[in-house]
Amino acid sequence: MEQHKYSISKWCTVSDETVSRLDQVVFEGEKGDFAAFAKAYYKANEIDYPKFFKMDALSKLAFIGSECLLMDEEFEKPSSDIALLFSNASSSLDTDLKHCESIVEKESFYPSPAVFVYTLANICLAEVSIKHKLQSENTFFVSPRFDIDLMYAQASYILETNRAKQVLCAWVEYLEGTYQFFGYMVSPYKQGEVEHTRENIKNIYKR
Template identity: 85%
Template sequence: MEQHKYSISKWCTVSEEVVKRFDQVVFEGEKGDFVAFAKAYYKTNEIDYPKFFKMDALSKLAFIGSECLLMDEEFDKPTSDIALLFSNASSSLDTDLKHCESIIDKDSFYPSPAVFVYTLANICLAEVSIKHKLQSENAFFVTPSFDGDLMYTQVKYILETHRAKQVLCAWVEYLEGKYKFFGYMVGSYRQGELEHTRENIKEIYRR
């Protein structure tokens, strides 16, 4: 049986207030301030999604990284062509802790519903999907560290069963100010692009 070949068409990282695409710096923000950095990226790239400012940090991180990867895609109408596979190690713990603080805050009679809505890690999948009109397969995995083998297997399944034409994969980790986004797009094989293999996924993650 002939093996299907796929390629990694692009990749992006976001960490330490720097956004890189294809290993090239495309944006730098104020060091040590993720909130200011995220707001600056949003404004510099003239993104139109006012709900961005109400998101928790994890969703903002996923949103920024996804924007970097999807900026040259066309989204005139709803599509199921792009699936989303996200993962991290701490789920929504950063926001969970803030939610707990709001519950025990004696100055607050009720915990904030604006915080509570983000106490599920997969809410960031919804934010990206709404922004880009994606009506596609999506999943969020929680693993101790980035699992390239897991992502490779899931991507192959989605593409070979024709559930989508492309898959946006991402490691989206944010906890108490420390964060990293690593994302890449996989689709049909094209000459000159990086072949979608376990080894290549791990190699670009380490860069």
């Protein structure tokens, strides 16, 4: 099979109540308060997705980072042109703990359904897909660290087999107030863009 050339067309990081895109800070929120920061980002960018306020923290983090990467993408909706590959280390553990707490507090086996619905990490994929009307390949991996080899191989496979025209890859980790989003778009190569290689992913991630 002929190998095509792809690029990392853009990237985004979200941590410490700061959103950066292409290494430039595009938004800063109140330090030490993720919930307030997430709400402020939503309002500042005039996002229209009321369900955002009911999401768990992991989904809000994935949503913010994905919005930063997708908000200026022009594509027909619904679309199967953009695939999603997300990963993290703790899956939905932050929400799982809240789910357990709600059982103890209520002393019953009928905890809040609003919390229970987010006890799967891949729900954040659904939220991003619904917002942008994506009907595409999507997968959530759980690994101890950001696995560059895995993400590179999976993104390359999706593109080479024509399952999508672009892939949004992201590390989305949230646990008890500590969080990090690192995401990037893999697209057909354009002159001047960063080539999609393992080494370039590593270099951007470590900046």
